[in-house]
Amino acid sequence: MNYQAFAGTVTAINDFSIGQYNEIGCYKLYSVDNGYGNVVNFVVAPTTYFVNQEVVSVGDQVIGFYDANAPAPLIFPPQFNALIMYKNAPGQFLKVDHFDGQLVSSDHMLQLNLSPSTKIILQNGQPFTGNLGNRNLIVVYGATTRSIPAQTTPYQIVVLCS
Known part of the structure; x- marks a missing residue:
């Protein structure tokens, strides 16, 4: 796997629907802005690993990791499946x-x-x-x-x- 990271501030968290079963609430879309005009949307699944099981909210500084070799839709802003999410902690x-x-x-x-x-x-x-x-x-x-x-x-x- 080719882990790539994108760091920034969570600006929005919304429900995200996938497939025909429309499992509202199981998947989320986290919008992350790096402060330099770049935004990435992370699809956060029930299988996404949150380091230290931290709960992430709008306004939190995070790093999202995704597989750069995985297919991704050609849309703007870019949208990736989040494999790992980390809520920044001071000194770590x-x-x-x-x-x-x-x-x-x-x-x-x-x-x-x-x-x-x-x-x-x-x-x-x-x-x-x-x-x-x-x-x-x-x-x-x-x-x-x-x-x-x-x-x-x-x-x-x-x-x-x-």
């Missing part, structure tokens, strides 16, 4: 990427150093006990070194199993 950063066997991100910009206090879980909140290498991960972290790749000891890692 987020990276969603594939990490290799040495826990270096695919863009070689972040390396993870684990500690006993790093919370490692699955999307359902249960502990993950396998090897983190060569997996897609959601990483919540704070301070980093100034090296390349930057190194950090994450607060939390969510393993994205296929």
Whole structure:
């Protein structure tokens, strides 16, 4: 999967109807404005993963992640299926990427150093006990070194199993 992000302020949240069953309330359309005149509409499904199960409201600063390789309608503003939503928290950063066997991100910009206090879980909140290498991960972290790749000891890692 090719995770791409779009960050900004939620300007609207509306019900979104899909298919013939018209399941009003199950799907939402989040409009996100980055403050520079760019807007993206995210289709938020019941399967969209919200980091820390945060509830998002109009006015919140968020980062939405979508699969850049997935088909998308050619409309304006762009509309993507939200895979992951993150409500910004002070002093915290987020990276969603594939990490290799040495826990270096695919863009070689972040390396993870684990500690006993790093919370490692699955999307359902249960502990993950396998090897983190060569997996897609959601990483919540704070301070980093100034090296390349930057190194950090994450607060939390969510393993994205296929």
